[in-house]
Amino acid sequence: DTARWPNFREDKEPPETDPNDSEHPKLAAWRREREDRRHPRHWYPRPLPSSSSASLPENREDKRRNSENLSKRSGLFSDCSSVPTATSAVNHRANEEWCTSVLGQRRRGVSRRDYERVTKRAGHDEVAGAPAAAKAPQKLTDVAAAIKIAELQAGLEALKQGHSVVVDMLNAKVNSLRAENDSQKREITGLNSAFQWAYNYKEIPRRHWLEQGRSEECADAMENLLKGMKQAIENLWVGGNRETITINFDLRDGDGSFIRADHDESLMPYWKELAAALKHWSEYHANGKYLHVQIFDIELPKAVLGILLPAFEQSRIETIYFYDTIHQKSRHTGEMADFVKKVLQTNLFITRLLFSFIKFSQEDVKIICGAIKARNVGGRIIEFLRLVHCFEGGIDTHILNMILASVATANGDVALSLWYNGMSSREAAVITEFLRLNPSLKRLTLRGNRFDDGDAALLADALSSNTHLGLSGLRKMG
Structure with missing residues (x-):
């Protein structure tokens, strides 16, 4: 892990402690920080406006190393390009620079909340207002959903009416067949009576x-x-x-x-x-x-x-x-x-x-x-x-x-x-x-x-x- 993250800490090696002492505070802190670097859970990348040249200070060596690490762990920030931007001038390269900058600042102990405060004080209103700007598509989505629901309801009513017509036709046909069947039964009964009369017919002498x-x-x-x-x-x-x-x-x-x-x-x-x-x-x-x-x-x-x-x-x-x-x-x-x-x-x-x-x-x-x-x-x-x-x-x-x-x-x-x-x-x-x-x-x-x-x-x-x-x-x- 230290080979993949060379600037992981000021000291290149884990703290000198007893390897068998799993409860040592320094070793536990080192392991937690290592896991945070492997699986970041407390922050997410945000786009940096291209119109602003202000950024948190970082050295060029950290930027290069972290860019290499970012390319190696491409799956970690694969969704950076899909993050909604505040302006149309933000491109993929700006996202990479912003991710590298954030990575460097995290290493120096700057939290996400502190970073947002700094950008807001520095006048980056586009960055601070990005979540609010993302609310407009939600309203459009609600309108489209309502229209879709109305269309589906209209289609459902049409299907119900068509189903009712078909059911009425089938019921009429069933009633007709029942009437025909009853008529045939009566005819058979009448013919049986006629045959019985003809068979039992006796002429009056x-x-x-x-x-x-x-x-x-x-x-x-x-x-x-x-x-x-x-x-x-x-x-x-x-x-x-x-x-x-x-x-x-x-x-x-x-x-x-x-x-x-x-x-x-x-x-x-x-x-x-x-x-x-x-x-x-x-x-x-x-x-x-x-x-x-x-x-x-x-x-x-x-x-x-x-x-x-x-x-x-x-x-x-x-x-x-x-x-x-x-x-x-x-x-x-x-x-x-x-x-x-x-x-x-x-x-x-x-x-x-x-x-x-x-x-x-x-x-x-x-x-x-x-x-x-x-x-x-x-x-x-x-x-x-x-x-x-x-x-x-x-x-x-x-x-x-x-x-x-x-x-x-x-x-x-x-x-x-x-x-x-x-x-x-x-x-x-x-x-x-x-x-x-x-x-x-x-x-x-x-x-x-x-x-x-x-x-x-x-x-x-x-x-x-x-x-x-x-x-x-x-x-x-x-």
Whole structure:
């Protein structure tokens, strides 16, 4: 160590003491000073302004030796060039000279605090104020950090929004897949029910009808009815091309008039399966299409209408047509009127309503016309209403006014058919006045009524104020 630091102390060798006496004060002080020279801990180099020629006194020999030692221990002061300077004129050579000067003064016992006092008294304000000058970059750094933080926060918010959008899209897709899965489960359940019904289907034996006292012709007609219902049900379950569902009992008497099939409890499973098939087709096979449901010459008691009601309320049905026999007294007309009212209130797909040979009472007509008026006022109009031979003893002016008033509420083209309702001159006057005040009626059919030539002329004159009306059936009156 003394070879590397020749001017380490005035005496070139360590103090003459007992080498084994590690507690000797001189030897301990020598060792501490040697360690300080090897690893300086109590001071750091500071730049010296080039504009000042003042420095602490040192001899040239010390300066040369310490410069050599400084170059040998390059790692000791390797950061001198990175120390911030007070002026731009300070260069690497000035740093080396300053480090050499400090090293020499440390050897003479000048502390860092004393050195700073001396430079301040000598007027070196640049050196004394160097730490204060270094505070300006810190302020700039704080501003840059704040800007960076703001940018990162904005980016984080954008990522959050993008993440929220993606999550919403995925949730919507999941909900769609769940709905599709639930729909497929319901379809499979419905098909299983249909297959079970088809597999367990047992035809009602012919003797069942004969034992009830019915004729051979009636038994044949009942078998044909059940076959037709079975085909219609299968068509609905598998999504066939038939959009018109007809349940028809085809039996005539000796005069050629149709005969109505009385209700039988053995028919209840068929009505239940028909109702389920209607809902299944509407949910899985409609594809924007609608059904036309016709039930001809079959008794429909309250029990049957109760089974059909949910299906008629929920299915995609556009046309309802109930047809009864002309020579038999109608049954359950009040239950049918309530049935029609509930269906029209719920199922907005229905736009065509047809009744033939069903003898409604005045109260029944009031219920049906009230339901039609409510639909028309709501904007989902009944486009076609047919009442064929639906009034015992013919239609009167009060019932006619109720029917015309319900049609008048439609904001659009409406067709009305009043075949074979026994109307005469009194009703002709009511119809004529209605046509003059309500031009919305598109087509009116009056076939089979008791109008004379004067009534026909009066009705034809009403066409002058209702030019787009189509009036038919005037040539077959009486």
